[in-house]
Amino acid sequence: MSNDPTAKPEDIVKVGDQIELLIMKTNDQEGTIMLSKRRVDAQKGWEELQEKVDSQEILTSKVTEAVKGGVIVIYNGVRVFIPASQATATRDESLEDLVGQEVDFRLIEVSQRGRYKRAIGSIRSVLKERRAAQREEFWKNCEIGKRYTGVVKSLTSYGAFVDLGGVFGMIHISELSWTHIKHPSEVVNVGDTVEVYVKDINEETKKISLGFKNAEDNPWEILKREYPEGTVVTAKIVGLTSFGAFANIIPGIDGLIHISQIANKRIEKPADVLSVGEEVQAKITAIDFDKKRVSLSMRALLPEDEQAPVKAAPVEKAVEEAAVEEAPAVEEAPVVEEAPAAEEVAEAAADAE
Numbered sequence: 404m405s406n407d408p409t410a411k412p413e414d415i416v417k418v419g420d421q422i423e424l425l426i427m428k429t430n431d432q433e434g435t436i437m438l439s440k441r442r443v444d445a446q447k448g449w450e451e452l453q454e455k456v457d458s459q460e461i462l463t464s465k466v467t468e469a470v471k472g473g474v475i476v477i478y479n480g481v482r483v484f485i486p487a488s489q490a491t492a493t494r495d496e497s498l499e500d501l502v503g504q505e506v507d508f509r510l511i512e513v514s515q516r517g518r519y520k521r522a523i524g525s526i527r528s529v530l531k532e533r534r535a536a537q538r539e540e541f542w543k544n545c546e547i548g549k550r551y552t553g554v555v556k557s558l559t560s561y562g563a564f565v566d567l568g569g570v571f572g573m574i575h576i577s578e579l580s581w582t583h584i585k586h587p588s589e590v591v592n593v594g595d596t597v598e599v600y601v602k603d604i605n606e607e608t609k610k611i612s613l614g615f616k617n618a619e620d621n622p623w624e625i626l627k628r629e630y631p632e633g634t635v636v637t638a639k640i641v642g643l644t645s646f647g648a649f650a651n652i653i654p655g656i657d658g659l660i661h662i663s664q665i666a667n668k669r670i671e672k673p674a675d676v677l678s679v680g681e682e683v684q685a686k687i688t689a690i691d692f693d694k695k696r697v698s699l700s701m702r703a704l705l706p707e708d709e710q711a712p713v714k715a716a717p718v719e720k721a722v723e724e725a726a727v728e729e730a731p732a733v734e735e736a737p738v739v740e741e742a743p744a745a746e747e748v749a750e751a752a753a754d755a756e
Contacts, residue, residue: 444480
């Protein structure tokens with residue numbers, strides 16, 4: 404019936420169809436005749452293939468099976484072999500994924516020796532041509548700020564490479580998230596479809612830097628919208644110093660609870676009261692969006708009669724001021740990972756004095 408091993412008779416013919424057949428064998432004793440539609444189709448298809456190999460016309464058909472070294476496409480009843488090296492755009496793609504798909508290909512060889520016939524095709528040559536056309540079109544219209552939909556093709560320790568349609572761009576790891584991440588796989592995986600925009604273009608090297616983060620996801624914008632001054636938050640202690648404790652308010656933003664704002668009595672050091680990993684209730688008392696700093700107070704949540712001022716020692720005050728000068732600002736992506744070392748604070752205090 405067909406060269407396609409997956410074909411069903413009802414998909415090929417129906418009752419009442421007139422079809423052309425080849426007599427393969429007769430059996431007078433049983434009164435039956437063996438017929439072949441496949442051989443007639445193959446002969447007609449073969450004649451057509453011989454014409455198309457010279458024209459390099461692009462043909463379309465379905466991949467019926469993956470075999471050793473390649474895949475098989477049935478075109479007009481003829482089995483066309485497409486080697487693995489010509490079946491996909493890159494060698495690391497699975498041949499099994501092509502089975503059942505409609506593909507575009509062109510013939511690169513059609514030959515016959517006696518009864519032996521061979522047809523070889525190439526999917527890659529068609530893909531290569533189209534990608535070249537896509538690249539040309541891309542560079543004609545590409546500009547900084549333009550948005551694209553792409554597919555993540557590979558990951559490295561420093562970023563993700565995205566196929567924009569014949570052209571690759573890179574999202575640097577710092578552009579993948581507003582919070583600190585150790586590897587791009589924390590945000591995207593190979594095969595993911597992503598929305599990106601062009602950040603920068605190097606015309607000489609044809610390298611494209613891509614942006615991925617959305618402005619509305621900036622933690623400082625979230626803080627501005629949802630956590631105004633006076634908001635009471637549950638924050639996790641992430642660092643302790645001699646002058647206070649750093650507490651994470653939302654991913655990407657830590658606030659400082661000054662030692663004078665931890666309790667309603669004088670304490671020697673924050674570690675006497677707090678520990679890293681502990682969650683505390685605190686009030687946002689001040690936000691400096693220019694310097695990317697947030698001040699928190701636990702003492703402000705105590706009953707009013709317990710909120711007597713707590714004086715800081717002169718040295719502690721100097722350390723505090725120095726720390727404010729030296730505290731790292733949270734820009735687009737960084738997060739306060741470690742509180743300043745005690746030695747650094749002491750040196751800063753000396754400078755301040």
